[in-house]
Amino acid sequence: MRSFRTCVRLVALLIAVAAPVGCASGPPTARGLPARLQGQVIGWHDCRTGADDEIGGRLAAAGAQCGEFLAPVNYDDPGGASLSIAVARRVAGDPAHRLGTLVVETGGPGPSRDGVTMIVDGPEGGHAARTELAERYDLVGMDPRFFGASTPLECGWTTGEYLGIAQAAPTDRASFDRTVRTARDLAARCEPSRELLPYASTRNVARDLDLLRTLLGESEISYLGWSWGTYLGAVYSQMFGDRVDRIVLDSPLDPRAPGPDLTRRTATATRAALADWARWAAERDSEFGLGATEDVVLGAIDAMAAAVAAHPVTRDGVTITGDMVPGLLLTVDDSDEYYTTFGRQVRALYDASRGDTADSAPELAAKLALYSDTTVAPEFGFSATVANQCADRAARGVDDYFTDVRRHLADEPMFGALARHLTPCAVWPVGPAEPATEIANRVPALLIGAAGDPVAPAAGQQALRQALSGARVVTLEGAFRHGVYLAEPAGCVDAVVERYLLDGVLPGDDMRCRRGES
Helix, strand or coil: CCCCCCCCCCCHHHHHHCCCCCCCCCCCCCCCCCHHHHCCCCCCECCCCCCCCHHHHHHHHCCCEEEEEEEECCCCCCCCCEEEEEEEEECCCCHHHCCEEEEEECCCCCCCCCHHHHHHHCCCCCCCCCHHHHHHEEEEEECCCECCCCCECCCCCEHHHHHHHHCCCCCCHHHHHHHHHHHHHHHHHCHHHCCCHHHCCHHHHHHHHHHHHHHCCCCCEEEEEECHHHHHHHHHHHHCHHHEEEEEEECCCCCCCCCCCCCCCCHHHHHHHHHHHHHHHHCCHHHHCCCCCHHHHHHHHHHHHHHHHHCCEEECCEEECHHHHHHHCCCCCCCHHHHHHHHHHHHHHHHHHCCCCCCCCHHHHHHHHHHCCCCECHHHCHHHHHHHHHHHCCCCCHHHHHHHHHHCCCCCCCCHHHHCCCCHHHHCCCCCCCCCCCCCECCCEEEEEECCCCCCCHHHHHHHHHHECCEEEEEECCCCCCCCCCCCCCHHHHHHHHHHHHHCCCCCCCEEECCCCC
């Protein structure tokens, strides 16, 4: 959201009669752990590690303290190797009316300690801080295993190398084979970490979270998660449902999606989000000059993509090829500010495709610079992100990805190859240590999301709603963005979220609302 996976199956009789709220399956979290882990005490300290520690500085300014705890690498072998998990906590401002602990997970997966500051200070580009939440809850953020200040899993991938495969959309065999070679190279560089790789799963992050709950002295925790954080929240509710108080999942992912094929069914929603921007740009034709109707703007984009595919162009030292264009056309926000910046990028791409040799718009130049970035950026956790996906679910065979792309070219011409692209998981050194979590429980939860979310399409949001039968859904109509709470003044969503977190009241039924409604 910011600047951006088996529970033992319950028998049918239990589901129908006992109305379970989740199960604590698999290895125990605190019970059964060795004394050095069960009895550890988190030593809270200043979050700042130095003058240039921006995250630590923000946390300190918000009144938070930081700490670390040890967790088993493999919960099936709790006496074996351990790793360090970094956390931040800001205690409730009004202890007399404290409701408990609210864990804030900002998604990714990625570092989430500074989720605390999103509640205290308000998000970057967002609206007001949520003062009452900060008064009533201890706010806790946790860097998942292998991210941020937790024990790292770093394979030395550069930003450009990662984007070269994560944003690739090859439609022909030669381009696809280049992607496979890149995937093999990246995967091989993670071989030295093969003893950690199977344990990078979301299930193990959920176990870490429950160990943290124990160390905080809480019998239950509340939870607020965005994007991948919604999957973590769903997995936690399945594994530890009796330890959940209130849970809010913003921009919920299809619970069957996380893993190597996370984006496989997003092409249609991504195209719809681009069409919404085209509608907006058409209303501002005097500024962008791409056409006065949505269809004309989309036609100009399609022509640009075809021209670049036929004749790649070089801008700012980067050669833009046809399989790069879809990744440059992704949107995740529908605010005027974001659409304006995105519009300048699209216009610059359009001009380049027509032979314009002038310097790129700064917005496009900055994005292209990432593709040629040869620095390793541990703070982004590229290799840890892929390791998490590979540990959550097994990938398909290499050729299955190319067949999948070709089969859907006609109905997903712009974004299908990007959505269905191969990842290093297809050639990963090791497979998952355990099956993915089957989500099916009645834990009460609040799911919120945009009807036009290009990252978490509406069908996937509904799939999670069906899997969490005790949940309620609030859908923001007419919105084409990823993340709705704390992202814009959407009063109808915010009011429901805060009534639930503060008063424990869920809507009586699923509901839909529009911006400006309260």
